Amino acid sequence: MGELVYLGMSGGVDSALSAALLLEAGYNVKAIYMRNWSKDLPGFKCPWADDLADAERVCVTLGIDLDVWDCEAEYKATVVDYLLDAYEHGRTPNPDVMCNQTVKFGTFAERAFAEGADFVATGHYAQNVPGTKKLLRAADAHKDQTYFLWRVPGYLFERTLFPIGHIATKAEVRALCAERGLGIETKPDSDGICFIGPVGLRTFLLDTFQKKQGDVIEWETGKVLGTHDGAFLFTVGQRKGLNIGGGPARYVVATDTLKNVVYVTSDLNCPALWTRHMELSDMHWISGEPAANGRYVVRTRHTGALVPVTFTLTDNQCGFIEFDQPVKTVAAGQSAVLYDGQEVCGGGIIEADKGILEQFM
Amino acid sequence: MHMPSVKPEHPTGNVYLDFAAATPMDPRVVDAMIPYFTEKFYNPSAPYALSRQVRDEVERARAVLAHAIGARPGNVVLTAGATEANNLAFATISEDAHVIVDAIEHESVLACAGIFSHKTLRVEADGRVDPERVAKALKPETELVSIELANGEIGTIQPIREISQVLAKERSRRLAAGETRPLHLHVDASQAAAYLSVNVSSLGVDMLTLSAAKLSGPKQVGLLWASDDVRLRPLVLGGGQEGGVRSGTENVAGVIGFACALALADETRTDEAKRVSRLRDQLQTLLCTEFPQMIVSGPKNAKLRLPNLLHVSFPGLEARRLVILLERLGVSVGTGSACAASKMQISHVLEAIGASREVAAGSLRLTLGRTTTEDDILYAAWAIAEAVKQESARVGVTWEN
Numbered sequence: 001m002g003e004l005v006y007l008g009m010s011g012g013v014d015s016a017l018s019a020a021l022l023l024e025a026g027y028n029v030k031a032i033y034m035r036n037w038s039k040d041l042p043g044f045k046c047p048w049a050d051d052l053a054d055a056e057r058v059c060v061t062l063g064i065d066l067d068v069w070d071c072e073a074e075y076k077a078t079v080v081d082y083l084l085d086a087y088e089h090g091r092t093p094n095p096d097v098m099c100n101q102t103v104k105f106g107t108f109a110e111r112a113f114a115e116g117a118d119f120v121a122t123g124h125y126a127q128n129v130p131g132t133k134k135l136l137r138a139a140d141a142h143k144d145q146t147y148f149l150w151r152v153p154g155y156l157f158e159r160t161l162f163p164i165g166h167i168a169t170k171a172e173v174r175a176l177c178a179e180r181g182l183g184i185e186t187k188p189d190s191d192g193i194c195f196i197g198p199v200g201l202r203t204f205l206l207d208t209f210q211k212k213q214g215d216v217i218e219w220e221t222g223k224v225l226g227t228h229d230g231a232f233l234f235t236v237g238q239r240k241g242l243n244i245g246g247g248p249a250r251y252v253v254a255t256d257t258l259k260n261v262v263y264v265t266s267d268l269n270c271p272a273l274w275t276r277h278m279e280l281s282d283m284h285w286i287s288g289e290p291a292a293n294g295r296y297v298v299r300t301r302h303t304g305a306l307v308p309v310t311f312t313l314t315d316n317q318c319g320f321i322e323f324d325q326p327v328k329t330v331a332a333g334q335s336a337v338l339y340d341g342q343e344v345c346g347g348g349i350i351e352a353d354k355g356i357l358e359q360f361m
Numbered sequence: 362m363h364m365p366s367v368k369p370e371h372p373t374g375n376v377y378l379d380f381a382a383a384t385p386m387d388p389r390v391v392d393a394m395i396p397y398f399t400e401k402f403y404n405p406s407a408p409y410a411l412s413r414q415v416r417d418e419v420e421r422a423r424a425v426l427a428h429a430i431g432a433r434p435g436n437v438v439l440t441a442g443a444t445e446a447n448n449l450a451f452a453t454i455s456e457d458a459h460v461i462v463d464a465i466e467h468e469s470v471l472a473c474a475g476i477f478s479h480k481t482l483r484v485e486a487d488g489r490v491d492p493e494r495v496a497k498a499l500k501p502e503t504e505l506v507s508i509e510l511a512n513g514e515i516g517t518i519q520p521i522r523e524i525s526q527v528l529a530k531e532r533s534r535r536l537a538a539g540e541t542r543p544l545h546l547h548v549d550a551s552q553a554a555a556y557l558s559v560n561v562s563s564l565g566v567d568m569l570t571l572s573a574a575k576l577s578g579p580k581q582v583g584l585l586w587a588s589d590d591v592r593l594r595p596l597v598l599g600g601g602q603e604g605g606v607r608s609g610t611e612n613v614a615g616v617i618g619f620a621c622a623l624a625l626a627d628e629t630r631t632d633e634a635k636r637v638s639r640l641r642d643q644l645q646t647l648l649c650t651e652f653p654q655m656i657v658s659g660p661k662n663a664k665l666r667l668p669n670l671l672h673v674s675f676p677g678l679e680a681r682r683l684v685i686l687l688e689r690l691g692v693s694v695g696t697g698s699a700c701a702a703s704k705m706q707i708s709h710v711l712e713a714i715g716a717s718r719e720v721a722a723g724s725l726r727l728t729l730g731r732t733t734t735e736d737d738i739l740y741a742a743w744a745i746a747e748a749v750k751q752e753s754a755r756v757g758v759t760w761e762n
Contacts, residue, residue, distance in 0.1 A: 053681075056681055056682065056685060057685050059682075060682045060685040060686060061685070061689070063755065
């Protein structure tokens with residue numbers, strides 16, 4: 001029998017095809033369903049049991065084992081609580097980044113290697129060179145998921161396989177599933193935060209936090225325009241949910257969760273909505289070594305544009321990126337990921353630009 | 362009948378063996394319902410002749426239903442299925458009441474009981490409720506005892522008549538002692554009605570639940586029969602339909618279909634029970650011969666088990682995988698109750714009869730119905746044997762003696 005691969009199986013199309021491709025390549029595949037979250041939210045039945053049933057159907061078809069690993073405790077501690085804490089403090093986190101670091105390439109990889117796996121595999125759209133720490137963008141630029149992988153320690157990629165990272169399009173992934181009779185090729189893509197699903201973040205946050213009325217203030221004038229129901233519910237660039245009656249469309253430029261104030265503007269050219277630089281903290285490098293100062297391309301959201309920047313390391317954990325052209329301000333707490341060509345170097349957490357609220361301090 | 366060594370001929374290659382979860386509607390039931398969606402669409406409560414006619418037909422259907430259970434039409438409340446009927450039965454008791462249920466009841470009964478001070482009775486290894494246990498569990502505050510006529514997962518038929526006598530004795534005691542608290546026996550007969558008599562007087566019950574969906578009738582249609590002594594309380598408020606107990610415009614087509622389905626079941630019950638039990642026994646024999654260590658759950662005595670149900674376990678195998686393999690061979694079967702299957706927990710019924718986790722995980726529930734044929738049984742037996750052998754080979758389970 002071939003080398004032993006533990007594959008993270010979600011019940012979706014990508015991991016299903018990954019399983020089939022690994023078997024065809026001669027690996028001995030053991031599929032693991034990570035049960036991260038099974039709580040139902042108001043108006044949303046968590047689909048984990050359905051996802052597990054889909055994963056099981058694929059595994060039975062392929063004749064491989066499927067185990068369910070309960071990862072709810074670490075998922076709650078490192079993803080859900082992290083998300084709640086960030087919002088409470090006016091930051092907008094990327095829970096998927098945390099999930100990859102602590103669950104998929106945390107608990108899952110650790111336990112797989114402890115049980116004797118030669119490799120771990122996932123259905124991520126990403127590429128690597130087993131035996132090296134390198135992480136590379138997927139062949140499919142529309143699906144590339146490397147934005148979510150920047151906090152994974154590179155030594156894990158030495159023993160990781162991304163079986164579908166080289167496939168050019170999602171349509172091709174579906175076609176390859178259909179060819180193999182996996183019976184899953186029509187399952188829709190999941191998007192958004194998996195445990196929140198279609199109810200949306202607002203419902204999720206209000207399941208934990210109380211609404212709290214505060215002022216909506218016009219950034220340019222300091223004038224109170226109306227009220228909101230909790231500054232933690234708002235994020236930079238947001239348009240919806242502002243209770244300020246008629247008038248022009250208004251955009252959130254900043255929130256202050258301590259004072260419970262949301263600052264808005266009606267001017268898309270408002271200087272607070274644009275920036276030429278970002279401060280990064282909590283930086284992490286795939287290779288383990290900070291990247292050299294210099295020119296890189298940066299992405300500040302999943303599959304977002306790759307924008308040229310000049311990067312300077314300011315100390316071990318922090319850095320500074322300067323854009324050639326002004327870019328839209330990004331909410332504090334989001335990830336900025338640095339690329340050198342196809343290769344992911346690492347990234348950091350975007351810090352709030354304190355200058356924006358200077359006039360109100 | 363012998364276990365086929367090669368894939369048997371079958372007219373469609375599709376065999377359905379999950380009649381306890383859902384039954385295909387009888388074409389005669391569908392035909393009876395159709396006019397009420399189109400030309401007879403009227404609201405039974407409207408004042409003109411056309412709607413009055415529909416109202417009369419609903420009442421005639423109610424009379425048919427009542428007749429089939431040996432009751433008067435005025436005591437039948439039509440509901441949206443058995444779960445609602447069970448909820449309605451529990452709505453009759455006072456807030457401080459005590460209730461008695463057994464551990465293998467349907468979720469709708471267990472959930473309702475959970476709201477009150479309650480005793481969940483243990484059952485025997487074959488699922489039977491010992492009437493003695495009911496007697497011991499009775500308290501002066503007990504107002505309701507709710508026991509299924511037959512269990513839908515392992516097929517156990519409960520000694521309702523004996524339990525009814527236990528309650529009668531307690532009622533006499535209360536009367537003599539001047540205690541005024543009522544005590545009623547509620548029986549959910551949803552899974553039983555296709556094959557067992559559901560006459561309310563011979564069962565000696567005070568309330569009875571039925572479901573059309575388990576009788577080749579439509580889903581979301583059921584009834585609660587309550588004796589004159591029971592004071593019903595509405596759960597759904599509004600226009601006061603169903604004597605004020607269940608508001609909402611009548612599900613006319615559904616009620617017509619329900620009456621037709623129950624009347625058909627009544628006509629064929631005895632013959633059908635014999636026919637399916639013979640097929641069930643054939644299936645059981647074929648599988649037992651092939652897999653001697655297979656475990657059959659539920660009562661050994663055929664008289665105490667639903668004639669259309671066979672619950673089997675293949676210890677060491679995962680039933681969820683068997684279901685998928687069987688689905689690929691065209692055979693649809695259940696793994697215990699449909700509700701539990703989606704939650705990936707061990708079924709509360711199997712837990713209650715003391716099945717080990719291994720036995721529970723390897724359990725299939727096979728239920729036959731009106732459309733099941735000998736061809737179906739032969740094909741299903743072959744497919745189950747194939748699936749079990751394939752999985753056994755994969756995980757290294759052997760079936761030799």
